[in-house]
Every structure is written in C-alpha cells, then in structure tokens.
Amino acid sequence: xxxxxxxxxxLYEVADLLELQGVGFKPNAYxxxxxNIESMTKELDEYRKTNNLRDIPGVGEAIAKKVxxxxxxxxxxxxxxxxxxxxxxxxxMVEVPEIGPKTALHLYKELKITDVQELKVAAEHxxxxxxxxxxxxxxxxxxxxxxxxxxxxxxxxxxYAYPVAERVREYVAxxxxxxxxSLGGSLRRMKDxxxxxxxLAGSNDVKKVMDSFTSYPEVDEVVERGPTxxxxxxxxxxxVDLRVVEEEAYGAALQYFTGSKDHNIKLxxxxxxxxxxxxxxxxxxxxxTEVVARRTEEDIYKALGLKIMPPELRExxxxxxxSLNGTLPNLIELNDIKGDLHVHTVASxxxxxxxxFAWACKKKGYEYLGITDxxxxxxxxxGLSVERLRGNIDIAHNVAKRVDxxxxxxxxxxxxxxxxxxxxxxxVLRELDFVIGAIHSKFNMDSDAMTKRVLTAxxxxxxxxxxxxxxxxxxxxxxxxxxxxxxxLAAKSxxxxxxxxxxxxxxxxxDVNCRMAKEIxxxxxxxxxSHSIPQLDYMFFGVATARRGxxxxxxxxxxxxxxxxxxxxxx
Ligand SMILES: [Zn+2]
Ligand SMILES: [Zn+2]
Numbered sequence: 001x002x003x004x005x006x007x008x009x010x011l012y013e014v015a016d017l018l019e020l021q022g023v024g025f026k027p028n029a030y031x032x033x034x035x036n037i038e039s040m041t042k043e044l045d046e047y048r049k050t051n052n053l054r055d056i057p058g059v060g061e062a063i064a065k066k067v068x069x070x071x072x073x074x075x076x077x078x079x080x081x082x083x084x085x086x087x088x089x090x091x092x093m094v095e096v097p098e099i100g101p102k103t104a105l106h107l108y109k110e111l112k113i114t115d116v117q118e119l120k121v122a123a124e125h126x127x128x129x130x131x132x133x134x135x136x137x138x139x140x141x142x143x144x145x146x147x148x149x150x151x152x153x154x155x156x157x158x159x160y161a162y163p164v165a166e167r168v169r170e171y172v173a174x175x176x177x178x179x180x181x182s183l184g185g186s187l188r189r190m191k192d193x194x195x196x197x198x199x200l201a202g203s204n205d206v207k208k209v210m211d212s213f214t215s216y217p218e219v220d221e222v223v224e225r226g227p228t229x230x231x232x233x234x235x236x237x238x239x240v241d242l243r244v245v246e247e248e249a250y251g252a253a254l255q256y257f258t259g260s261k262d263h264n265i266k267l268x269x270x271x272x273x274x275x276x277x278x279x280x281x282x283x284x285x286x287x288x289t290e291v292v293a294r295r296t297e298e299d300i301y302k303a304l305g306l307k308i309m310p311p312e313l314r315e316x317x318x319x320x321x322x323s324l325n326g327t328l329p330n331l332i333e334l335n336d337i338k339g340d341l342h343v344h345t346v347a348s349x350x351x352x353x354x355x356x357f358a359w360a361c362k363k364k365g366y367e368y369l370g371i372t373d374x375x376x377x378x379x380x381x382x383g384l385s386v387e388r389l390r391g392n393i394d395i396a397h398n399v400a401k402r403v404d405x406x407x408x409x410x411x412x413x414x415x416x417x418x419x420x421x422x423x424x425x426x427x428v429l430r431e432l433d434f435v436i437g438a439i440h441s442k443f444n445m446d447s448d449a450m451t452k453r454v455l456t457a458x459x460x461x462x463x464x465x466x467x468x469x470x471x472x473x474x475x476x477x478x479x480x481x482x483x484x485x486x487x488x489l490a491a492k493s494x495x496x497x498x499x500x501x502x503x504x505x506x507x508x509x510x511d512v513n514c515r516m517a518k519e520i521x522x523x524x525x526x527x528x529x530s531h532s533i534p535q536l537d538y539m540f541f542g543v544a545t546a547r548r549g550x551x552x553x554x555x556x557x558x559x560x561x562x563x564x565x566x567x568x569x570x571x
Contacts, residue, residue: 001045007070008038010079011063016094017082019101027101032058037067044071089115098138098145106131117476120146124531125349148237150475155193157474159504159541161238162187165197168216168240175212178203180250184243184257188311190544192507193474197240200257202250213242249281251296256280262316270304270320278304312547317515331547334540336559341370342413342436342467342499342527343536347392348373348384350531354395358403360533367562368407370527371396372436375414375423384412386428393431407562409433409569413467418442420456422463429462434569436499438467439480447481454482458490464569465525465557466491468501468508476505484513485520492522495571497557500549502542503529514549525557 011034019027036058040047044067047053053064070076083091086108093104093116107113110131113122122128123139123146150157165183173181180202186194203209210230214222224231229243245253256264256279271278275286282294283303293299301308306323310331313319322328343357344350352360354371361369371392374383384392389412396408411434415423422429422437429435437457445453457463469487470479491498498517501508506529509517517524526542528535546556553559560568 001043002071002074004037004040004044006074007044007067008034010070010076011037011066013091014066014076014079014082016091016101017079017086020086020090020094020105021082022105029058029060030063033063033067087114089118092116093119096142096145096149098141116146116149117473121349125351144236155195155475156197156238157504158187158190158192158194158507158544159502159538161194161197162190162541164234164236164238165199165240167218168197168213168234169199171216172199172201172209172212172242175215176201176203176205176209178209180247182254184254185259188258189260189314190312190541190548192504192510192545197238198257199240199242200250200254201242201244202247202253203244204247206244209244210242247295249294251299252278252282252294253280255297255300258311258314260315263314263320266316266320267304270306274304310547312544313550315548329550329552332543332551332553332556332559334543336553336556337366337526337539337543338561339366339368339370339558339565340528340530340536340539341368341409341411341434341465341525341558342372342501342529343369344373344413344529344531345371345392347388347395352533354392354408355399355402356533357530357536358399358406358408360536362403362406364536366406368409368565370409370411370434372411372413375412383415386424389424389428390431411435411464413438415440416453416457418445418453420453422457422460426462429460432462434464435462436465436467437463439471443471443477443480445480447483450480451483451486454487455490458487458494458496463494463496465497465499465527467499467527468506468529469498470508470510470513472508472510473505474507479508484516488517488520488522492520497523497525500524500526500542500546501529502526502538502545503535504538504541507541507545509549511545511548514546514551518549518551518555523557524551524555527558 011030015027015030036056053059053067054061059067066076066078090104090108093099094101096116111122111127113119119142123142126139128134128139129136165187169181169183172178178201182188182200184198184200185196187197201209206228210225213230214232218234219232220235221233223233231239231241233239268278271283276292277284277286277288283292283300284290285292293303298308306320307328309319309323309328340361345352345354345357358369373392376383376385393410396410400408411432412424413436416437416439417423458466470482472479498509500514514524524546526539526546528538528542530536
C-alpha cells in the first residue's frame with residue numbers, strides 16, 4: 001500500500017522541481033496539498049472509500065488525479081518528466097538546510113553546480129563568495145548545512161567524528177581528573193564510518209564525571225542523565241554517550257563496549273571452554289561468585305590464554321587465532337610514515353602553496369613530500385598544462401633552497417582516460433619523480449571495461465601509484481565495479497603501488513582491500529590527498545585503516561627512508 005507520507009513526499013518533490021524551474025504559484029499549491037495529506041489521520045486508501053479526494057483541503061481536480069495515480073502505481077509520471085528537465089542532483093541540493101530552490105537554480109546557472117558534492121567543493125574553494133548576494137558567511141553556512149545533511153544519513157565519517165570525540169574525552173579526563181577514560185565501540189576500532197560516539201569512564205565518583213561531561217562548553221542539550229549513563233547533543237548536532245563504571249571493572253567494560261560483536265562472541269566461547277563466564281562486568285567462575293579478571297583488558301585476554309591485540313584488529317577476522325598462535329601482526333604506526341605522496345597546491349585545486357606544504361611536512365618530521373597537482377584532463381579542478389607542470393618543477397627548486405632537510409618530489413595526479421592511457425605524453429611523464437594515476441570521470445563502465453582501463457594504466461611504464469583504486473565516496477558513491485584481484489596481481493608484477501587514500505570521504509582502499517593487497521604482495525602508499533595544510537593530519541586515519549587491514553611497516557611504500565624511496569623510484 002502507498003502511504004500518505006509517500007504521496008506527500010512525491011508532491012513536495014514536484015513543488016521543489018517546479019520552483020527550480022521558476023514556475024510561480026503552482027509550487028505552493030502542491031506543497032499545501034502535501035502538508036494536508038501528511039497530517040491526515042486516515043490513510044488515503046481508506047479515506048477514499050467513503051470520501052472524495054477533492055474534499056481534502058488544497059486538493060483540486062488536477063492534484064486529485066495525480067494522487068490517484070500515485071496510489072495506484074506508487075509513482076508519478078509528471079514527476080519523472082520534471083526530473084528529466086533539470087539535473088537530478090539539484091533536488092538533493094535543496095535538501096541542504098541553507099539552500100532553497102531559488103538558490104540552487106542560481107548556483108546551477110552561474111557556476112554549473114549540479115549536486116551537493118560539487119556544491120561542497122565550490123564552497124571549500126571559495127568560488128561562491130564572488131557571486132552577487134553571497135559572501136564568506138554564506139559559504140560557511142552552506143558547508144555547515146552540508147555537514148548536517150551528512151549526519152542525517154546516520155553514519156559519521158571517522159575523520160570528522162574522531163576529533164570531536166577526542167576533544168570531549170580530553171575535557172572530561174582533565175576536569176574529572178580521570179585516568180580511566182577511553183573512546184569505545186567502532187570509534188575505538190577506527191572503522192571508516194561510525195554510528196555513535198561512545199565514551200567509557202572508570203571512576204568511583206560518578207557524579208564528578210557526569211558533571212564534567214555535561215558542563216563541556218560545546219554541549220547544546222543534555223538529552224539524558226541516568227545513574228551511570230548520560231547523553232548530550234553538541235552544538236553541531238553530534239550526539240555523544242558517556243557511560244561510567246566502577247574502577248575495578250573498567251577493563252571488562254572497555255573490552256565489552258569496544259567489541260566488535262563477533263569478536264566478543266568468540267571470546268565468550270573461549271571463556272565457556274574454560275568453564276567461566278564473560279560479560280561486561282568481568283570474567284567470572286561459572287557461578288559468578290569469584291572474579292577471574294576484570295581490572296584491565298590485558299588481564300582478561302591473558303586469563304583466556306591470549307595476547308591482547310589492538311582494537312583495530314577486533315573484528316573476528318582471524319585475530320583471536322593469531323593471538324593463540326603467537327602470529328599477531330606487528331602493525332604499522334603513524335611514526336613509521338616518512339612522507340606524504342599525494343598533495344595538491346594552489347597550482348591546481350589546493351589552497352596552500354608548495355612552500356607552505358613543505359614547512360608543514362618538515363614540522364611533522366617527514367623526509368619527503370610528493371607534489372601531485374592534477375593534469376589538464378580534469379578541467380573542473382584547474383589541471384596543469386605541460387607548461388605549468390614544468391613551472392611546478394621550478395618552484396620546487398626554489399622551495400628546496402629555503403626548506404632544507406625535506407626532499408620535494410615532483411609528481412602529478414594524472415587522469416586515466418577511458419582507454420587507459422594517461423593524459424600527459426611519455427616524454428613529459430619521464431621528467432617527473434613519480435606519477436599517480438587516477439580515475440575521476442566515466443565511472444559507469446562495466447567491470448570488464450573498467451578493469452581493462454586500469455590494467456592498461458598499470459602497464460604504463462611511468463605509473464608509480466594507482467590513486468583511490470575503487471573510486472568510492474563514503475555515504476555518497478559506491479565503488480565502481482572493478483576486479484580488484486586482477487588489478488592487484490598486475491600491480492604486483494609491474495611494481496606499481498596501490499593507494500590507501502586517507503581523505504575521510506574516500507578511505508580507499510578500505511581495510512579489507514588492504515588485507516588482500518598484503519596477501520597478494522602489492523605495496524600500499526598511504527596518502528592524504530591534502531588540498532590544505534590541516535588535511536595533512538588525515539594520515540592518522542589512513543594509518544588506522546591500514547592497521548585494520550593488518551598492514552605492517554614493510555607493506556607500506558612511504559615508510560621507506562628517502563634514500564630507499566629514491567632507489568625504489570629509479571628501479
Ligand atoms: Zn583524485
Ligand atoms: Zn588528489
């Protein structure tokens with residue numbers, strides 16, 4: 001059955017589309033009807049048995065006919081027609097709290113912006129403020145609106161949720177003078193998207209912890225405050241849950257609330273094998289009278305005959321077996337990273353200069369920085385002509401004179417064209433220190449064609465790294481169909497690396513893909529794809545995803561020292 005709410009939704013869409021087309025009066029008529037249908041207490045299907053649809057306020061003959069069609073088919077032909085007349089992404093843009101139909105149409109006409117993603121890029125690169133009637137503040141409001149919209153999907157990106165959660169955790173730790181406090185759940189396991197922000201504290205002074213938590217300056221509303229659990233909503237709309245347990249049971253609670261569920265199930269069955277019982281309060285002898293372990297996580301794992309493993313591994317993907325056998329991987333750490341090999345400067349679509357990036361990387365203790373502005377095929381982001389690419393090489397020489405102790409490698413993020421060729425000629429690519437190949441267009445090829453396209457690029461003698469290999473954008477775009485195993489096998493034999501792009505929306509390759517790369521033996525480059533200086537910090541999340549993929553230092557290209565990297569590049 002078609003529900004009233006679905007009928008209303010279609011009528012609202014019609015209204016938005018008509019408004020986008022600049023039609024007067026009609027949009028309001030559709031909206032009015034939609035509102036009245038939405039607020040009816042009876043389902044339309046029921047209602048029309050005894051009444052005429054035209055008795056509903058705001059529903060005239062034309063709209064009644066359309067409602068009949070929706071009730072009969074679940075669709076509206078008229079809506080499909082309207083949709084074909086304007087880019088579909090414009091409707092999605094209207095969902096952004098700051099964007100009404102008029103604004104969307106204006107942005108489409110003036111800046112050719114057709115969807116939320118393009119809107120975000122335009123606002124980030126300050127292309128909107130120059131329009132009449134817009135300014136710096138409107139760009140900020142648009143970006144804020146987009147972030148609210150993204151949260152509505154229910155899952156948050158790790159790169160955005162983690163810093164928010166860490167700030168709360170640090171605040172409570174300091175104000176309640178707490179040592180036992182940690183992020184929990186998928187956030188502690190560093191999954192690329194997370195559902196909730198959970199924080200766990202161990203303290204025998206619950207009131208003090210709760211008071212600190214609810215007094216955090218960013219709190220907009222205390223949603224719930226119980227004896228051991230509180231929930232707040234921050235000013236940016238994020239919800240944070242805090243749970244407080246007694247100090248002596250903190251380890252058991254932390255283990256339990258970190259999960260994952262599958263990991264915990266397996267752990268519980270190990271306990272049962274020993275005649276014990278494991279729950280969020282501790283590891284107990286079967287009748288629950290005697291505690292075996294509960295103060296720390298280590299105590300619990302040890303009692304079960306296991307070596308504790310980092311939270312990133314706790315997904316029941318073989319980590320318990322590896323722990324029993326003593327074959328846990330020695331996971332890569334942020335400190336192992338010696339440089340970033342995917343960065344965009346002001347020469348293409350970045351907003352910092354090469355020199356600014358160089359100083360920031362030097363400050364991080366990196367040995368090298370790879371500059372990879374876009375090639376000219378990508379006209380939307382101001383790709384570099386061959387002449388301007390050579391200009392980058394000159395800039396690098398100058399920057400090198402001022403920033404010592406950091407090697408600047410000049411590369412490019414080159415388009416992989418539809419036939420798999422790269423969009424700079426070989427004699428230009430030869431002048432570069434390294435080459436990243438990437439797909440940014442023509443995503444809708446079938447798996448065979450896409451795989452062939454990428455294999456052709458991999459066979460290009462100049463390709464060093466295949467960037468964001470599946471093209472996914474979290475919560476926005478599915479990966480394109482591609483045979484990753486074939487791609488990895490080819491990359492391995494060609495000596496090409498695959499990228500783990502650490503940009504929060506991408507995180508591509510993902511953890512599972514990384515593990516596959518490791519098993520096949522293809523090297524991974526963990527890059528940030530930074531377009532600004534703060535984005536260099538995304539490396540932390542890239543390394544976290546690599547750890548979830550069981551990667552060790554040796555599996556990653558940019559853990560090489562400069563000397564080792566140079567010899568790799570010249571091989
Ligand atoms: Zn790219
Ligand atoms: Zn890039």
